[in-house]
Amino acid sequence: MSKLNSDRDFFFSQTGFLSGLALRGKLLSVIMIVSSCSMLLASSVFIFYQWYAFRQFLAEELISQAEIIADNTEVSLAFNDPKDAQDVMESLGTRDSIMLACLYSSNGNQFAAWSRDTAMAMCPAYSSESGYSFENKTLLVRRKVTMGDQIIGTIVIQSDLRELNPFVNNSIVVSILMLLIAGAIAFVLSARLQALISGPILYLAGLAEDVSRERDYSKRAAIQGNDEIGQLADGLNNMLARIEKRELQLRKSEKQLRAIIDNTSSLVYLKDLQGNYLMVNQRFADLFNVDVNDIQTWKEQDIFSAEEIKIFKENDLAVIRHEKLMEFEEQVSQAGGVHTYISVKFPLYDENAQPYALCGISTDITDRIEAAGEMRQLRNYLSNIIDSMPSVLVGIDPGGQITQWNKQAEKISGISFYEARGRMLTDIMPGLVNEMDKIKQAVRERRVITDNRMTNKKEEEIRYTDMTIYPLIANGVEGAVILLDDVTERVRIEEMMVQTEKMMSVGGLAAGMAHEINNPLGIMMQSAQNISRRVSPDIAANVKAAEDCGTSVDTIHAYLKKRMILDFIEDIRKAGARAAAIVANMLQFSRRSDSMKQNADITELLDKTLELAASDYDLKKKYDFRHIKIIREYEPDLPKIPMFVTEIEQVILNLLKNAAQAIAESEGNEEPLIVLRVRRERKEQLIRVEIEDNGIGMVENIRKRIFEPFFTTKPVGTGTGLGLSVSFMIITNNHQGKINVESTPGRGSRFIINLPLAADMEEKNE
Amino acid sequence: MNDKIALLIVDDEECLVRNLAAYFEDEGFKIFTAHSGEEALAVMAENKIDAAIVDLRLPGINGNEVIEQSHARGNKVKFLIHTGSTDYKLPESFSAFGLTGNYVFLKPVVDMARLKSAVLQLLAE
Ligand SMILES: Nc1ncnc2c1ncn2[C@@H]1O[C@H](COP(=O)(O)OP(=O)(O)OP(=O)(O)O)[C@@H](O)[C@H]1O
Numbered sequence: 001m002s003k004l005n006s007d008r009d010f011f012f013s014q015t016g017f018l019s020g021l022a023l024r025g026k027l028l029s030v031i032m033i034v035s036s037c038s039m040l041l042a043s044s045v046f047i048f049y050q051w052y053a054f055r056q057f058l059a060e061e062l063i064s065q066a067e068i069i070a071d072n073t074e075v076s077l078a079f080n081d082p083k084d085a086q087d088v089m090e091s092l093g094t095r096d097s098i099m100l101a102c103l104y105s106s107n108g109n110q111f112a113a114w115s116r117d118t119a120m121a122m123c124p125a126y127s128s129e130s131g132y133s134f135e136n137k138t139l140l141v142r143r144k145v146t147m148g149d150q151i152i153g154t155i156v157i158q159s160d161l162r163e164l165n166p167f168v169n170n171s172i173v174v175s176i177l178m179l180l181i182a183g184a185i186a187f188v189l190s191a192r193l194q195a196l197i198s199g200p201i202l203y204l205a206g207l208a209e210d211v212s213r214e215r216d217y218s219k220r221a222a223i224q225g226n227d228e229i230g231q232l233a234d235g236l237n238n239m240l241a242r243i244e245k246r247e248l249q250l251r252k253s254e255k256q257l258r259a260i261i262d263n264t265s266s267l268v269y270l271k272d273l274q275g276n277y278l279m280v281n282q283r284f285a286d287l288f289n290v291d292v293n294d295i296q297t298w299k300e301q302d303i304f305s306a307e308e309i310k311i312f313k314e315n316d317l318a319v320i321r322h323e324k325l326m327e328f329e330e331q332v333s334q335a336g337g338v339h340t341y342i343s344v345k346f347p348l349y350d351e352n353a354q355p356y357a358l359c360g361i362s363t364d365i366t367d368r369i370e371a372a373g374e375m376r377q378l379r380n381y382l383s384n385i386i387d388s389m390p391s392v393l394v395g396i397d398p399g400g401q402i403t404q405w406n407k408q409a410e411k412i413s414g415i416s417f418y419e420a421r422g423r424m425l426t427d428i429m430p431g432l433v434n435e436m437d438k439i440k441q442a443v444r445e446r447r448v449i450t451d452n453r454m455t456n457k458k459e460e461e462i463r464y465t466d467m468t469i470y471p472l473i474a475n476g477v478e479g480a481v482i483l484l485d486d487v488t489e490r491v492r493i494e495e496m497m498v499q500t501e502k503m504m505s506v507g508g509l510a511a512g513m514a515h516e517i518n519n520p521l522g523i524m525m526q527s528a529q530n531i532s533r534r535v536s537p538d539i540a541a542n543v544k545a546a547e548d549c550g551t552s553v554d555t556i557h558a559y560l561k562k563r564m565i566l567d568f569i570e571d572i573r574k575a576g577a578r579a580a581a582i583v584a585n586m587l588q589f590s591r592r593s594d595s596m597k598q599n600a601d602i603t604e605l606l607d608k609t610l611e612l613a614a615s616d617y618d619l620k621k622k623y624d625f626r627h628i629k630i631i632r633e634y635e636p637d638l639p640k641i642p643m644f645v646t647e648i649e650q651v652i653l654n655l656l657k658n659a660a661q662a663i664a665e666s667e668g669n670e671e672p673l674i675v676l677r678v679r680r681e682r683k684e685q686l687i688r689v690e691i692e693d694n695g696i697g698m699v700e701n702i703r704k705r706i707f708e709p710f711f712t713t714k715p716v717g718t719g720t721g722l723g724l725s726v727s728f729m730i731i732t733n734n735h736q737g738k739i740n741v742e743s744t745p746g747r748g749s750r751f752i753i754n755l756p757l758a759a760d761m762e763e764k765n766e
Numbered sequence: 767m768n769d770k771i772a773l774l775i776v777d778d779e780e781c782l783v784r785n786l787a788a789y790f791e792d793e794g795f796k797i798f799t800a801h802s803g804e805e806a807l808a809v810m811a812e813n814k815i816d817a818a819i820v821d822l823r824l825p826g827i828n829g830n831e832v833i834e835q836s837h838a839r840g841n842k843v844k845f846l847i848h849t850g851s852t853d854y855k856l857p858e859s860f861s862a863f864g865l866t867g868n869y870v871f872l873k874p875v876v877d878m879a880r881l882k883s884a885v886l887q888l889l890a891e
């Protein structure tokens with residue numbers, strides 16, 4: 001078998017000697033080889049047979065010759081006449097091929113002999129056998145010579161085979177001729193006939209080539225028949241049909257895939273291990289303005305910066321090295337700024353499970369990052385707002401458990417969010433027990449409910465709280481947010497404003513009546529002054545008038561003094577002055593806008609007012625600036641500020657007097673001290689003036705009320721209680737500033753005034 | 767007695783005029799009085815007046831007009847304003863006659879010495 005195989009292989013294998021030939025040549029060669037071989041074999045047999053038959057013929061001819069000689073030499077032998085035998089045998093010379101003839105007697109002795117070439121003559125050994133044999137390219141015939149039944153001798157004739165050779169040669173020539181003729185006919189015929197077989201095969205081969213070249217799987221072989229070629233054609237057609245179907249499916253699924261790849265919002269690309277792009281999707285091409293079909297026409301460097309390429313390469317290498325899907329955040333600067341992508345990259349394997357390429361899918365997450373950033377910012381912003389709001393903010397779920405608890409809530413309650421979370425609101429804020437119904441109502445009716453001015457007593461003091469309940473209805477979050485504002489301060493201020501309002505209407509009234517009151521007041525006090533003067537011995541006219549009346553000024557004076565008339569007059573004057581001061585102060589409550597503000601140096605004004613206060617010391621009112629140490633802390637180079645100078649002077653004077661009075665009241669004050677501070681608050685664009693004393697200070701309940709009109713702790717007649725309320729009016733209303741106070745009982749007070757800088761001053765500072 | 771300062775006191779309130787007159791007489795001034803603007807202008811026309819303390823709200827022409835007309839007539843009288851109107855606004859033009867805010871007095875003037883020093887200061891200018 002193996003031998004057969006190897007033979008077949010030799011002929012038909014792709015490397016055998018026929019392999020180089022086309023099918024037609026192969027067929028022709030096969031036919032020629034086969035026919036040549038069979039003809040060669042036939043002619044060989046033919047030649048051999050010719051040769052053999054001719055030899056037989058030669059032998060029989062020689063035998064008959066020998067018989068003739070035997071007959072003719074019978075007598076010679078019988079009469080023992082060798083001469084006669086010799087003559088008979090001489091006749092053999094007529095035949096060229098006979099070389100030797102020998103006659104033996106029956107006893108085996110040579111009786112007579114003839115040879116063509118005497119020199120060579122050599123009779124073979126005697127044998128009584130008869131027959132023929134071929135020896136040494138000669139034919140040897142033995143024949144018994146008989147007389148009756150008695151054998152009397154033996155004749156031997158030797159002949160060469162010269163007649164055989166031409167005959168054989170002729171046969172060979174004929175054979176060759178036949179061979180050639182037959183070969184030619186076979187060639188011509190087979191050359192024609194092989195097309196019967198090779199034609200369809202070549203057609204199929206051509207079809208196969210066409211199909212593979214044109215990739216047109218719709219072609220079909222047009223051959224029918226039940227032979228193997230017909231089957232082959234059928235098989236090919238079936239195969240083509242199947243391939244066509246597969247191809248269609250493949251193309252469809254490829255189209256689908258391509259559509260998906262091209263229409264995804266992500267960038268999809270394939271790169272080989274050297275980093276060359278093998279494929280990119282439409283989106284990639286559109287974004288970077290490259291040709292999606294002609295990958296070779298552009299380079300990575302055309303699209304990305306060296307820095308970007310370096311990072312991509314590192315990431316790609318990591319994927320190849322770890323042979324697994326990996327995710328990276330990659331940044332690409334493109335039209336519209338730097339964008340951030342989340343890139344999923346994974347290796348692609350060939351059929352030997354070796355990675356040959358890398359696929360990347362990059363999704364632009366810039367917006368998402370921004371949105372997340374904004375979200376985070378918003379959340380921080382919101383929690384900042386919630387935490388920095390001065391209100392208590394509490395979130396509760398529908399069951400009344402705390403879910404939100406801001407900084408102010410922590411501060412007011414002293415309970416941290418951590419502790420408060422999950423606990424019942426009513427446990428932590430028992431004051432709200434009565435409000436639970438309202439909270440439930442707000443959640444149920446989905447509306448905001450407010451409850452203003454809830455009162456509660458804290459350390460013997462009434463505090464006011466505003467409560468607002470916001471039901472949570474958005475996004476399925478249930479519950480409520482409760483906002484609690486301590487409005488005590490505001491309520492007080494409002495109350496004060498009401499009073500101020502009242503005072504202003506009083507002021508308006510006062511302004512209208514001032515003329516009518518001031519005139520009589522003037523008359524009253526000037527009359528009092530004239531009375532004092534005209535009873536005084538110091539004025540010459542008095543002396544004369546007294547003498548005219550028969551008395552002396554001194555007497556009159558002594559009398560008036562004795563009867564305390566002078567004191568009464570002084571009382572009239574003082575009462576008048578007080579009334580005048582009240583009217584003047586009340587006038588402060590009336591709004592005025594006529595006179596112009598002037599730019600003035602506040603520190604200069606402070607110093608001037610301090611001088612004024614010091615010269616105005618009043619032992620009766622129990623203050624004395626001479627014993628008070630004054631410390632000035634003025635920031636240098638302060639800008640001037642617009643103000644009504646006399647009004648600010650009045651404010652400062654009152655503050656200084658109050659301070660001096662507070663110091664006077666603090667018994668055992670070793671080191672009476674007033675500190676005057678002025679500095680500029682650049683951020684708020686204002687000048688801050690502080691007047692600080694180390695007097696008796698104020699308890700909270702007094703501190704809260706000092707700006708109220710007519711609130712005073714001083715004995716009747718000493719203070720009107722208008723000083724600070726007028727100051728408040730002047731600072732807040734007339735100067736758009738602020739005035740407030742910090743105080744510790746027993747240690748002192750600090751009044752703080754903020755006055756805004758001029759508008760143009762602000763601009764200059766910017 | 768020729769060097770006495772001639773002072774005109776103008777006010778519709780008799781008591782006020784009397785008080786101021788008494789004070790300034792005692793202080794050695796020569797006093798003229800008027801109870802209306804028209805009267806004041808007449809007094810100034812007939813006498814040589816050095817200074818005048820003028821109320822604003824007067825029957826007839828008011829204090830401002832008295833001052834204006836007096837100056838319009840070429841009188842060299844120096845004026846002080848003594849008024850009960852808290853919202854009085856000094857006309858800018860008066861500064862030309864040396865009449866500034868320093869010489870505006872709101873009633874009541876508790877110590878008339880202030881008026882006297884102001885008159886002296888005004889005349890010294
Ligand atoms: N520096 C201070 N130290 C302590 N208490 C002060 C100080 N300043 C003001 N007060 C308190 O504020 C009250 C109100 O002061 P305000 O200046 O309004 O009126 P007054 O000083 O009593 O009267 P007036 O100012 O009319 O003479 C004072 O009676 C005093 O009790």
Ligand SMILES: [Mg+2]
Pocket residue numbers: 654657658719723724
């Ligand atoms: Mg005071």
